[in-house]
Amino acid sequence: MTELKLPSIDYAALAPILIMLSAALLGVLVEAFVPRRLRHVGQLSLGLLAVLAALVMVILNSDDRLLTAGGAIAVDGPTLFLQGAILVLAAMALLLIGERSVERGGAFVAQAAVTAESADDRRQAESSNGATEVYPLTSFAIGGMLIFVAANDLLTMFIALEVFSLPLYLLCALARRRRLLSQEAAMKYFLLGAYASAFFLFGVALVYGFTSGIPGRPAGVDFATIHAAVAESPASKVLLFAGMALLAIGLLFKAAAAPFHVWTPDVYQGAPTPVTGFMASCTKVAAFGALLRVFHVAFSGAAWDFTPVLGAIAVLTMLVGAVLAVTQTDIKRLLAYSSIANAGYLLVGVLAPSKDGLSGTMFYLVAYGFSVLAAFAVVTLVRDADGEATHLSRWAGLGRRSPFFAAIFTFLLLAFAGIPLTSGFMSKFAVFAPALDAGHAWLVVAGVLTSMVLAFPYLRVVVMMWLSEPGESTPTVTTPGGLTSAALMIGVLATLVLGVIPGPLLDLANGAAEFVR
C-alpha cells in the first residue's frame, strides 16, 4: 500500500479565504446566541472587520507567487489583485446592505418564510427589522468568490462556484418590498444557476477524459495537466472542445454574457438593490477572474480554437446588452442590460492574449465595480412611500428636486457611456487597446459601435432627470444614512480618480498580470 502523503498547506497565503469563511461561520453562531437587538450591529461589524482583515492579509501577501494546497489554489498576481478588488467592493456592498436609516429596518425582509402579501407579511413589513442572516450569507459568498478566483483546478473551482452561488440565490429572495418579484427572481436565478453548474460539472468530466492517456502523466483536472493535455493528448479533440464549451457556458452564465444572460434583468430587478449592487460588482469580478484563469492558463494552447467562438459571444453580448437597454423603462433593468453589455467589453479584454489584455481586464473590473455599486446606491435613495421608485418615468425632473444626487448619477452615467475623465473611458481604452494590438480589430469595432447604441439609454435618463419638468409623482431623494453615503462617495470618487489618474491602479494591475502555472 502506498503511503498517503498530505499536501503542504500555506496557511498565510490562504488567510483571506479562511478569514472570510470563519467570519461566516462565526456569523451563524452570532445568529444563534446573540440577543436580537444586538445582532445587526454585531453582524455588520463582524462582516466589515473580516473583510478588512482579509484585505490586510491580501496586501501582506502581495508578493506571493505560489501554488498551495496540493496545487488546488494558486496565489499569484491576478489572484491577489482580484481578491483585493472583491474585498474592497464587498466592503462597499456591506455598507449598503447594512443601511437601515433609508428604510425602516433595512432593505431586507424580517422573516422570509412568511407568506408574501399575507396579513402577517404586511405586519412585518411595517414594523420588524430586517433579517440579520444576510451578513453570514454575504460572508459565505465573499469567501466563495475569493476561492473562485484562486482555484487552480476545475473541481476546486466548481466547489467555489457553489459556495458563492447558493448564498446569492437566498439573498435575492429577501427583499422587504415587492416580495413576490424578489422570490421569483431568486427562483429563476436558482434554477438557471443549477443548470449552469451542471453544464460546468459535465464539462469538467469531459476535460478529465481528455487529459487521460498522456504518457507519464496521470489524468487530472488541474490546470497544469490540462495545459499539457491540450498540447499532447492523444484523445479526440471533440472531448476538449465539448468540455471547453460546457465549462464556458457555466462561467459565462455567471458573467452574464449572451446568450446566457436571460436571468440578469429579472434578478437584478427583483433582488434587494444592495444585493444587486453586490452581484453586479463582485460576482462580475469573480466570474471574469475565473474566465481569465481558465482560458489564459488551462486552455491557452487552444486559443486559436476558442477565440472566434468567444469573440462571437462577446459581440453578441455587447449587441444584446446595448440594443435591449434602449427599450428599458426600469432603471434597475436598464443597469442590468448595461451590465450585460459591459460583460461583452470585458470579454474583449479576456480575448487579448497579452499581459496588457490581462491587466486591462482587471482594471476594467475594478473601475466598473466602483461605478456600478455607486449607481445602485443612488437607486436605493430615490424612493416614495412604496419603496424604491425604479420606473424611469418617475425620475423625471429629479435634477430639480435633488440636484446633488442627480448630478452624481449623471456623472456615473457618463462614466458608463465612456466619456473621458471618468473611469469608464479609461477602462474601455484599457481593454480595446490590447485587443487591437492582438489584431482583433473586429471586436474593437463592435465595441465602439455598441457603445454608440448604449449611449442613447444613458442619455435618456440624463434627459429625464435634467431636461424634463418634475411631475406630481416625482419622488424625492431620501437623505442617505452614513453607510450609504460612505459607499456612494467611495464609488463616485473612485470613478473620478481612476478617470483622471489611472496610472497607479494600472501599475498595480500590470505588476500583477502574470499567472503562476
Next chain:
Amino acid sequence: MSNFPFLSVLTVAPLVGALVVAVLPRRRPDLAKQVALGWSLLVLVLSVVMWVSFKTGGDRLQFRESYTWIPQWDARFTFAADGIALVMLMLIAVLVPLVILASWHDAESSKRSVPVYFALLLILESTMIGVFAAADVFLFYVFFEVMLVPMYFLIGSYGGHQRQYAAVKFFLYSLVGGLFMLAAVIGLWVVGGKTFDWQALTQVDISTGTGRWLFLGFFLAFAIKAPFFPFHTWLPDAGGAAPAGAAALLVGVLDKVGTFGILRYCLPLFPEASKWFAPWALALGVIGIIYAALLAVGQNDLKRLVSYTSIAHFGFIGVGIFAFTTQAGTGAVLYMLNHGLATGLLFLVVGMLVARRGSALISDFGGAGKLVPLLAGVLFFAGLASLALPGTAPFVSEFLVLIGTFTVNKPVAVISTLGIILAAAYVLWMVQRTTQGTLNPALTEIEPMRRDLSLREKFVVAPLIALIVLLGFYPKPVTDVINPAVRATMEDVGRTDPAPEVGSVQEAHR
C-alpha cells in the same frame, strides 16, 4: 516671458473661474455674471500676451509643455500651439467675454440657475482651449469628448423650443463621431509604437491600407463636428435651439474643432490617405456650399438660417483645406477665424432680435428697422460680412480659398463661386424680410421691440465690427502667423504649389 506655461494656464484658468462662479449664491446672479465676465477678460489679456510672444518665424509648435500623465500608455499632458491653433485660441478668448456680455439676461428667462449658466460657459471655454492647445492625441481626444458635456447642458437646459431633442441629437451625433475616432486613436497608438505624442507620430510610417482606415476614423469625427454635408443635420437643430450666446460659440468655435482637427491630425499623420480621399472631401465641400446655401434661402427661422449659412461656409473651408495649396490653406484657416467673427456677430445680433420679439421666425418680423434702426444696421453689416462683401474680413479668406483652388482644380473653384451668389440671396432676402419694408403692426405692440441697442449690446457688437473691418483691410498680422503653419502642413502632405504657367499667359497675349 516665452517660458511662461501659457497653454496649460489658459486651459485651467476658465475651469477655476467656473468653479468660483458655480459656488456663488443663486440669489445674487449679477455677481456671478460680473465674476464670469472678469474672469474671461483675464483669459483674454493672457491670450493677448501669448499672441505677442509668439515668434512668427520660429518653430512650428511653440509654447510646448509636457507633463507625465499615464506612463503606462505614454499619454502625457502635452500642450503646444502652431499658428493655426494660436489664431483659434485668440478667437475663443475674444468671443467668450462678448458672449457672456451678450447673454446677460438669457439665463433668467429659463427659470434655471443663472450662475450655473455662466459656469457652463467658462467650462466650455476651458475645454475648447484645451482641444486646440493639446499636442498629444490622447489629450486631444479627451478634450474633444468632454467639450460635449457643457454644450449639451447649455442647449438642453437653457435653450428654446425643442431643446431636449436638439441637445440629444447634438450629443449623439458628436459621440458617434468621437467613438469612431476612439477606434482610430487606438489604432494609431498601436501602429505608431504605443505613443500619443503628436510630433513622434508624424514621423511614423503607416502602411497604405491602415492609414486609410485610420484617416477615415478621424475624418468622420471631424466631418460630423465641422459639419460637412451629409453629416450636418444636427447643426440647424442645435443652433436653432441653443441660446444665442451658446450658438455663437457652437458655430463660431466648437465646429472649428472639426476643420482644425483635419489640418492638425488627418493631413500630417496620414498624408497618403489625405491625398487619396481629397477628391471625395472636395466633393463633400462643394455639395455643402451649394446645398446648405439653398436650404438657407428657404429657412423661415433666423437661427436655423444662420446655422445653414455656417454649413455652407464650412464647405468653403473644406475646399480650401483639400485643395492642398498654401493660398487655399491659408484662406481656409483665415476663414475659420473670420467665420467665427462674422457668424458669431450674426448669431449674437439675431439673438438680440429674437430676445426682443420672443420669436425666431422671419415672418414674425418685417420693417423692424423702423423701430430699432441701429440693431437693424448691425444685422445688415453682419449679413454683409457673412456673404463676404469686399472690405469685410471674410472676403479676404473666401477670395484666397477660391484663387488657391482655381490654380489646381478649376471645376471645384467655379462651382464654389456659385455659393457667393446664393449667399447674397439668403442674406439680403433675410435682411429685407426682417428689417426692411412695411412695418409689421404686431411689432409695435411689443414693448422690447421699441428699444434699440443698449450700451451693453453696443459693447458686444463694437469689437466684432471693428475686427471684421480691420482684418478686411489689413489681414497681414494674422496671415503672418498662419502662413508658416499652413505651409508646414502642406509639406507634410507632400504637395507644393504649382508654378505659375508663364508660357500660357504669353501665348494668350499673342
